[in-house]
Amino acid sequence: MKVLRDLFRDYRFALSFCVLCLLLVLAVLTIFSPYDPTLWGVVPRDLKPSREYLLGTNSKGQDVFWQATFAVRNSLVISVIAGTVSRVIAVLVGMVAGYKGRLTDRVLMFVSDSLLVIPLFLIIVMLAMLIRDKMNLVTLGLLLAFFGWAWDARVIRSQILSLREREFTQTAILSGTGTLRLVLNEYMPFATPLVFSTLINNMSWAIGMEMTLAVLGLVNLDIPTLGTMLQWAISYQAMLLGYWWWIATPVVLAVFLFVALYWLSVSISEYLDPRTRIQRVGV
Amino acid sequence: MNQTILRTEKLKAFYVLDVLGTRKVVKAVNEVDLEIRENEIYGIAGESGCGKTTLLKTLYAAIEPPLRLIGGKVYYRVNGEEVEVSSLSREEKRKLRWEYVSYVPQGSMSVLNPVIRLKETFRDFLDSHVSGKTKDEAFAIAREHIAALGLPQKILDAYPHQLSGGMRQRVTIALAALLKPRIIIADEPTTALDVVVQRGVVQLLKDIQQNLRNTIVLVTHDMGVQANIADRIGIMYAGKMVEEATTEGIFGDPLHPYTRYLINSLPRFGDKTTRESVPGSPPSLINLPSGCPFHPRCPYALEICKEQMPGFVKLDNNHKVACWLVGEGGNGKAS
Amino acid sequence: MEKLLELDRLTKVFTLGSVISRVRITATDSVSFYIKPAEIFALAGESGCGKTTVARMILGFEEPTSGAIFYNGKKGTKNEKVWFTEGIQAIFQDPFGTFNPLRTVDRYFFETVQNYKLAGSKEEAIRLIDEKLRAVGLSYEEFSGKYPNEFSGGQLQRISIARALLTNPTLLIADEPVSMVDASLRMSIVNLFKKLKEELGVSVLYITHDLATAYYVSDRIAIMFRGNIVEMGPVEKVLMEPKHPYTKLLRESIPEADPNKRWDTVITLADTEYEEYLRAGCKFAGRCPDVMDRCKDEVPPDIYVDGVLVKCHKYAGE
C-alpha cells in the first residue's frame, strides 16, 4: 500500500495510528471478557489496580479494565455511526444543492441553515430526554448524525459552486458526460479530503457529545461507554473517596482518543490536500 | 556607457525538493552572469518554466525554501559602492526594498491588501519607509503620484477587487515606483492582459523610467513587447543565459538558433507565410540534457553540442552568445 | 451561400449588483454573423467586450436573452441542442484549467469515445485516440496515464484540440486558445487550426485579442467592442485598411517585433468597462480620437463600406 507508506512518513499519523490501533485492540478484547459488563458485584469492590485487576475495581463491583474495553468499543461504535451517516448526508446534500442550484439549492440550504442557527445542544438534550427509553448505541449514533452534517454540506456546496465554473466542467460536458458521472468523477476528488478530515472531526465531536449527555444522565446508563463510566464514577464520588483509577481510566482513554483522532485528521487532510496532491503526482 | 548597478557572478539557485523521500533538484538558475546598468530597461525573455521568475527572486534576494542559493553572488551598487547582497543583514535588506529596489511579482495581486482601500495601501507603504507623515500628507503624495502617472485618481478610493486586471497591474507598478527606487524588477507585467491594456502598461513603465532615470528589469516572453521597450535583452533558456545584446542586436542580428526561432515565430501584418514555433518542448530542469540544453530541439546541433555546454562569449559590440555554431563559440571555456 | 453556423441578432443581458444599485449590461447586443464550412472566422476585441459570452451561448452554456442560433440551417432551441456536442466542440483559454488536475488526461478521451459510442472495443478506441493525437503532433504513448501538470501549456492545448476532434466536429470554438500559451509556442497551435481547416475541412471560431495571429490564420474577422460588432469583413481588408477607429487602435496596439517601430503616441485606457457598456451612443465615444457630437447620444448605424461592415458615424453619409 503506497498510500499508507506515504502517510507513515508523517510522525503524527504514525503515532496517532498506533494509539488508535491500541484502542481498537482494547475494543476487540471485549470478546474475551470474563464478565458481563452490565452485571454488578461480579468482583470485590473498590480494589486498587493489582495484578489480578489490572485497573482495579469500582464501587459497583465491576472490573474497571474490562469495563473500559466495553466503553471504548461502544463509544467508537456511536462515533462511527454518527460520523459516516452524517458524512453521507453532507455529501449528498452539498453536491445536489451545489450542482442543481435554484430551488433545490434554496430548500436544502434552508434546512442546513436552520440546523446551524438553532442551539444544537439544547435540541439534542431535549430529544435525548424524549427518546431516553429507546436509547441504544444506534439511536444515539443516528441522533448525533442528524445534527452533524449541516456545516459540511455547506462547505461542499460552495466547493461545488466554484468547481462548476472551472473550465474542466465544460470539457466534461463537451465529452458527453452526464450530470451524475460529472459530479462523481470530477468533483468528488476535491471533496474527499474534506470528507475524511471532517469524518474524523465529527467522530470526536460525537464522542464528546456522548460523554456530555452521559454525564447529564441522558443516555442509557446500563450500556458502558466512556461517558457512562465517567458518570458512574462521578455519582459514586470516586474522586472524593480516592478511587482515582475509576475516574482516571475513562478520562485518560478519552484524551488519547481525542488527540489521536485530531492528529489523524490533520495528517490525512494534509495528505489529501489537492495542492500537495498535485505536487505529489507531479514531475 | 552607464555604470553597472546590478551584477551577478555565476549565479546558481536551485529548488531542492524532497518529494516523499526522493531528492529532486530543479536547476532553475544555472550560472547566470548579468551586468545591468543604470538608466536602462533590461529585458529578459524565454519560455515559461525556463527560470525567469526564479532569477528575479534571486536578484531581489527573496530566496525562500525550497529555493536555495547554491553558488554565485549578487551585487548592488548603492551610493557608488558595490555591496554583496547575501552579506547584508535582514534589516539592511528591508531598508533597501522599495526604496532602492522594488519588485512587481507575477500576477502581482499579492502586493495589494484585498481588504483595505488602495490609498491605505499607499499610506502603509510610505509609513514603513518615510516616518513623520500625517495621514493627509500621505494621501496627498499618493494622489500626486497617481496623477503624475496618468492613472485616474478615483481608484485610490477603490478596493483591489473592484479594479480590472489591467488597472490593478498598473496600480501595482505605480506602487513599486512610489519611493523612487533605483531598480524596479517587474515579472511578466503584461502577460495575460489584452493588447490595449498591455500597451498602457508599457507606456507606464516607460514613463516611470524616463522620470526616474532608473533601471527596470523586465521579464516577459513576448518578444513584441521586448522590442518596444527594452534597451538590452537577455535570452534565457533552461536556466542559462544564451544570448544578450542590445535590442537592435537581438532583432537585427540574432545569433543563437533559439533566439532566431523566438523572433521568426512572431506573426506579422501583411505576411501570411507559414511561421514555425520552436520545435519540441522545453526540457525538464530536473533532468537537463547533456551539453547545450537546446541541442535536442536545435536543427543545427553538432556532435559537440551534445557533450559540452558552450561558453557565454562576448563578440564585438557587446553581443554575447552561448552557442558552438557562432563565431569563436568554442573559445569560451566550457563549464 | 452555405452557412455552417449563423447567429441572428443574438442578445444577452446580464443584471449585476444588488436590488438597489442594479446595472443591466448588454454583453452582446444584436450580434449577427455566420461562419462558412472550412473557414476560420476570428472574433476579436479587448477583454470584457462579450466574446466569451458569444461562445458560451453557441455552446449552450448560456441562454440568450433574445435572438437565434442556426447550425446547418436548423434552429437550436432550449430543449433541443441538435447541433451541440457532436458537431461543435470547444477548446478553452487556460490549458491548465481545461482538465481536472486530479485526474489523468486520457480519462476525458475514453469518456468521449464511450459517451458518443465512437468505438466498439478498447483497441479501436486507442487507435482512434492515437490518430487524433497524431493529428496534433503527439502520440498515445507519451500521453497515457499522465496528469495535466506533467505537460507544458502548449502540449495541453494541443491535447485539448485532439479531444475536441474525437467526435469529428465541423466547427471548433476556440476561446482565446493562445493567450495563456508561450509566445514561442503559439504558432504551433495556430498552425494547427490552419491544418485542420485545409485537411479536414473544419471551421474555427477563433476568439482572440491578438490581431496578429488573427491576421495570420483567419479568413474573415469581426471586431467586437462592448457587445457590438463594430467592423466585420475579410481579414485582409479589415486589418490592413482598418476603418473603425477602434480597429485602428487595436491594430496599432500590437507590438511589432522591430525596435525601430516603437509606439510614439499615447493612448487612453477605459477606466471601467461598465461605464462604457452603459454609454448611450457609440460605446467607443469616450476614447475615440475622431469623436463627434452625435457619437455621444446616437447609436451609430451599420454601414457597408467597400465590402466591410462598419458601425461608425464617420462613414454615415449626411
Ligand SMILES: Nc1ncnc2c1ncn2[C@@H]1O[C@H](COP(=O)(O)OP(=O)(O)O)[C@@H](O)[C@H]1O
Ligand atoms: N516553488 C517551487 N518549487 C519547485 N519548483 C519550482 C518552484 N517554483 C518554480 N519551480 C520550477 O522552477 C522552474 C523555473 O520556474 P520559473 O522561474 O517560475 O520560470 P519562468 O518564470 O521562466 O516561467 C520551473 O521548472 C518550475 O517548475
Ligand SMILES: Nc1ncnc2c1ncn2[C@@H]1O[C@H](COP(=O)(O)OP(=O)(O)O)[C@@H](O)[C@H]1O
Ligand atoms: N455570468 C455573468 N454574470 C454577469 N456578468 C457577466 C457574466 N458573464 C460575463 N459578464 C459580463 O459581460 C461582459 C462581457 O464578458 P465576456 O463575454 O466574458 O467578455 P470577453 O470574453 O470579451 O472578455 C463583461 O462585462 C462581464 O463582466
Ligand SMILES: [Mg+2]
Ligand atoms: Mg514566471
Ligand SMILES: [Mg+2]
Ligand atoms: Mg473571454
